[in-house]
Amino acid sequence: MKEREPPSPLQLLKTSEPLPLTPTAEAARRQRVVENIDVLRANLHAEQQQRAARPFALAQTLASRSILASRSLLASQSSFAARGKWAVAAALPLAAELGVVLTQLRQSTTFECGRR
Amino acid sequence: MLIDALVAGHPRAGDVLYTRLIRVIEWSICRVLGQQSTEREDLVQATFEQVVTTLYRNTFARGCSLTSWAAALSSRLALTELRTRKRQRRHFGQPVEILDLPIAAQDRDAEAQAATRQALQQMRTALAEIHPDNAEVLVLRELSELELPEIAQLLNLSMTATYTRLSRGKKELAERLALLAEDRS
Numbered sequence: 001m002k003e004r005e006p007p008s009p010l011q012l013l014k015t016s017e018p019l020p021l022t023p024t025a026e027a028a029r030r031q032r033v034v035e036n037i038d039v040l041r042a043n044l045h046a047e048q049q050q051r052a053a054r055p056f057a058l059a060q061t062l063a064s065r066s067i068l069a070s071r072s073l074l075a076s077q078s079s080f081a082a083r084g085k086w087a088v089a090a091a092l093p094l095a096a097e098l099g100v101v102l103t104q105l106r107q108s109t110t111f112e113c114g115r116r
Numbered sequence: 117m118l119i120d121a122l123v124a125g126h127p128r129a130g131d132v133l134y135t136r137l138i139r140v141i142e143w144s145i146c147r148v149l150g151q152q153s154t155e156r157e158d159l160v161q162a163t164f165e166q167v168v169t170t171l172y173r174n175t176f177a178r179g180c181s182l183t184s185w186a187a188a189l190s191s192r193l194a195l196t197e198l199r200t201r202k203r204q205r206r207h208f209g210q211p212v213e214i215l216d217l218p219i220a221a222q223d224r225d226a227e228a229q230a231a232t233r234q235a236l237q238q239m240r241t242a243l244a245e246i247h248p249d250n251a252e253v254l255v256l257r258e259l260s261e262l263e264l265p266e267i268a269q270l271l272n273l274s275m276t277a278t279y280t281r282l283s284r285g286k287k288e289l290a291e292r293l294a295l296l297a298e299d300r301s
Contacts, residue, residue, distance in 0.1 A: 009293060
């Protein structure tokens with residue numbers, strides 16, 4: 001024998017019925033809701049069209065971005081090369097100066113040792 | 117047919133949609149929140165907006181009926197509102213609960229009416245306290261009287277998950293009601 005399920009306590013809530021609106025209030029609500037639905041539909045339709053056009057726009061954006069990216073890469077490479085040149089140009093006289101100083105220092109040390 | 121007309125931009129589709137769904141939306145909101153809910157009109161409007169938006173964005177499960185979809189959306193909104201009311205009452209102490217009375221109980225004596233009001237209030241408090249996922253399935257099954265396979269389809273759940281949520285919801289509700297009755301006594 002199948003056991004009977006006890007009634008749900010939520011059955012009490014089912015006794016709540018919406019209070020009917022007056023015909024005027026109902027007509028006003030219908031008009032307001034339908035107007036809002038129509039506005040929303042227009043917005044969503046525009047959004048859909050925008051979304052449909054998006055792949056083309058995206059492709060264009062990506063293409064322009066790739067051009068920009070390659071340009072900026074070239075620019076950074078050339079600026080790096082220019083900076084390298086300046087660094088070498090500045091370092092060479094310094095290195096030469098350092099070489100002269102070191103040679104002189106070594107000579108004077110040798111002389112001092114020989115005198116002793 | 118109506119869905120296609122609506123998405124295609126048919127001028128009378130909004131009006132037809134209102135006629136088709138207003139009853140089920142109103143009943144779902146009323147059963148969760150009560151007859152004299154001040155948010156009734158806002159929730160009706162919000163449900164219609166969600167129905168239209170989901171139809172346009174293809175997030176509506178076409179396997180189920182439009183009325184069931186509307187019932188699911190309005191129940192979810194009503195449950196969210198119920199939980200918001202409860203939070204407001206807890207944090208700000210606002211007397212936002214409107215004690216309505218079912219039409220069937222209106223011809224009873226004052227004592228019986230008071231008891232019915234209190235039972236309704238307790239039921240709504242308990243419903244606001246249980247887990248939202250379980251409450252949703254419980255309301256769709258017990259108040260909107262939808263079948264489990266349809267609820268599973270509406271909420272994009274497996275049958276097992278739907279049944280589990282329903283059982284847990286019933287258990288939680290019974291526990292909450294027992295606690296509330298204990299507090300009262």
